[in-house]
Amino acid sequence: MHSTSLIYYNTHLRGSIDWILRSVDAGGGGSSAYYSSLLGWSAPYPETSGYIIPTLLNASNELDDRSLEVVAIKVGEWLLTLQSKDGWWPCGLYKSRSSKSGPSVFNTGQIIDGMVALASHTGDSRWSIAAIRAANWLADAVDEQGLWSIGNYRKGSNPSYYTHVAWPMLLAWRLGASESIRDAAIRVLQRIIALRTPKGVFRGWSFDSDKPAFTHTIAYTLRGFIECAVLLEDWHSFGAPCEAALDRLARKAEFTHGRLPGAYSEEWKPINWYTCLTGNAQIAICLLRMEQHSPDLRLVNAAEKLISNVCNHQRINSGRTKIRGAVSGSAPLWGRYMFMRYPNWAVKYHADALMMLSHRLKTEGLQ
Amino acid sequence: MSKVLLTAGYDRALHSVFVAESLRQAGFAPSLIIIAYPTSIARIRTIIRSRGLRSIISYITGKEIAIRDSPIRDALREIGVVKPSLNAWARQNGVPLVMVSDLNSQRAIQKVEALAPDVTAYTGGGILRASFLKAVGSPVLNAHSGHMPDVRGMNALEWSLLFRLPTGVTMHLIDEGIDTGQIVEWIDVLPQVGDTLATLRNRLIYTGAKAMVRLVLQALDGHLITESQKSIPQQRQCFVVAQGLLEVATLRLSQREGDRLTSS
Numbered sequence: 001m002h003s004t005s006l007i008y009y010n011t012h013l014r015g016s017i018d019w020i021l022r023s024v025d026a027g028g029g030g031s032s033a034y035y036s037s038l039l040g041w042s043a044p045y046p047e048t049s050g051y052i053i054p055t056l057l058n059a060s061n062e063l064d065d066r067s068l069e070v071v072a073i074k075v076g077e078w079l080l081t082l083q084s085k086d087g088w089w090p091c092g093l094y095k096s097r098s099s100k101s102g103p104s105v106f107n108t109g110q111i112i113d114g115m116v117a118l119a120s121h122t123g124d125s126r127w128s129i130a131a132i133r134a135a136n137w138l139a140d141a142v143d144e145q146g147l148w149s150i151g152n153y154r155k156g157s158n159p160s161y162y163t164h165v166a167w168p169m170l171l172a173w174r175l176g177a178s179e180s181i182r183d184a185a186i187r188v189l190q191r192i193i194a195l196r197t198p199k200g201v202f203r204g205w206s207f208d209s210d211k212p213a214f215t216h217t218i219a220y221t222l223r224g225f226i227e228c229a230v231l232l233e234d235w236h237s238f239g240a241p242c243e244a245a246l247d248r249l250a251r252k253a254e255f256t257h258g259r260l261p262g263a264y265s266e267e268w269k270p271i272n273w274y275t276c277l278t279g280n281a282q283i284a285i286c287l288l289r290m291e292q293h294s295p296d297l298r299l300v301n302a303a304e305k306l307i308s309n310v311c312n313h314q315r316i317n318s319g320r321t322k323i324r325g326a327v328s329g330s331a332p333l334w335g336r337y338m339f340m341r342y343p344n345w346a347v348k349y350h351a352d353a354l355m356m357l358s359h360r361l362k363t364e365g366l367q
Numbered sequence: 368m369s370k371v372l373l374t375a376g377y378d379r380a381l382h383s384v385f386v387a388e389s390l391r392q393a394g395f396a397p398s399l400i401i402i403a404y405p406t407s408i409a410r411i412r413t414i415i416r417s418r419g420l421r422s423i424i425s426y427i428t429g430k431e432i433a434i435r436d437s438p439i440r441d442a443l444r445e446i447g448v449v450k451p452s453l454n455a456w457a458r459q460n461g462v463p464l465v466m467v468s469d470l471n472s473q474r475a476i477q478k479v480e481a482l483a484p485d486v487t488a489y490t491g492g493g494i495l496r497a498s499f500l501k502a503v504g505s506p507v508l509n510a511h512s513g514h515m516p517d518v519r520g521m522n523a524l525e526w527s528l529l530f531r532l533p534t535g536v537t538m539h540l541i542d543e544g545i546d547t548g549q550i551v552e553w554i555d556v557l558p559q560v561g562d563t564l565a566t567l568r569n570r571l572i573y574t575g576a577k578a579m580v581r582l583v584l585q586a587l588d589g590h591l592i593t594e595s596q597k598s599i600p601q602q603r604q605c606f607v608v609a610q611g612l613l614e615v616a617t618l619r620l621s622q623r624e625g626d627r628l629t630s631s
Contacts, residue, residue: 005611247603254606296603297529297612304609357611364529364615365622 003366009354015316016351017059019325020052023344024071029078033093034343035322043093046082048345049075050111055348057121062355076118079111083130087137105151108134109165116171128175135172139184146191160192160205161217163224170231189228189238200244201266212263212271214337215279222286235293246290249283250302258309262335274335277313277327280306281349288356300360307353369587372484373397374470375453376491381439382576383490384451389580391460395587399482400457400464401475403492437569471496479503486586488579489541497543506586507541510575515539519546520605524568528619536575538582540593545604549593554578558623
């Protein structure tokens, strides 16, 4: 007998991927950053187009839909055209060939993720060359303290979610890049580890240092550490420090039936009036990843509640194709994170979370 | 004279009525019954999350949907209880009964302090806080439908199956933590062919109710033996099982039946 849960999650996965495909059509190469009922489709976003690639490749397998590989490669080829000679990718949304955007540390990292996925999937060297060039640029630009002085989202600010840059650097290192890339990534991680408070917060994990952190950037920070811990085979140094924060978020997810506060202060004071759906899906992924290290179905349970809550907000049967399968940045839609918009990364992380959860449930015997 | 306090979560809780009447027949009827009725939004929410919306509907309508197949129903008939209602039972036996919205409320605590019970049979009513336990000042017995200390918190049967632990009841004393108190005994309750989660849960509740009566009498006799829980580092609390994992728990139950059939 087929599991009703797996069927349900699979339906949401298909809806998510179909929405991503529409965002790529609308983006004319890359994936449109978001859809807004007021503004329509945005310009394509190189950063998130990069990390949508592994989602498409995994979904291709999961949904047995080879056409998704073709789209992933097309997005990758579009990104190759945007890479600078020095190896970096530009900041912000893509406007036009003639517009000049400077380098972005974070975007470059996220696009490496896509390049590495394509390199592993296709074996084609152009992806690995692009990934390693980008990782070299990142490593060359980071100083001895693990700080970048150029390419920051806020000038002069190196947020703690740069762990999510160290991770793709290590992916490139594993692909065959030099040890200097690994060393640079570790410097970044060690700088951020030092910002951990006794309550498990990593100071500076918000977009703005004086404002509460969306669960989106909290999850970026934690996920970066977890993936680095796995790649470096060093859970003690980089994974264990995240456990306190993740345990707290797991308990909160249980008490709220999967609806985390939209943001937290650095003292864990919650901002409750909205929830950040992107962050919820990302935290679910972090819990599932932590559970792979320390098996405990209680973590899967919290993750499932977070994912189910996002499913409840996903407009899977909407008559309006532009929002069918979309996931809003916040719930309610007018919440502070991505106000009134449906970002492509919300769907991306939701799709990733759905695939991880389904796999986990299958290992427990569901079919 | 020995004084027994009985707590309950609602008037028609069959297991609570069973414990009250069984104690009476043993010569130790409860001296006071406190029902913490689910009137607060927070408590209703907690009950819906832990037992589902049907349980609330059954309280309101009196149809007792969730416990239709309970072996306690037959046991109550056998001991002569026709109308399973704590209010009716208390009136009939002249036992004071208090309804509160929260067992930790000032009103409940005052009543408990005035009684100074020798032992408390906890058969429901929500989480007990330090203030209530301090007011009681004597053992508070609970029947937990899961293996302690491995399974702490809600949906203990489902989590026992998910963790591939034996199914059964842990009799323990309540302390300030969630299912962290001293263990009195473990009772195996094996799944039977055709069991669903609901039927097995009903047998666990019945087993716990019978053990509650026996252990209250033991406590009054001064023979209650407990053991401290072994400490399990980073032990997490269990919460209401999500849908996918609920399917896994159901699958595990059917597999256990299969194992039993194979081994027999």
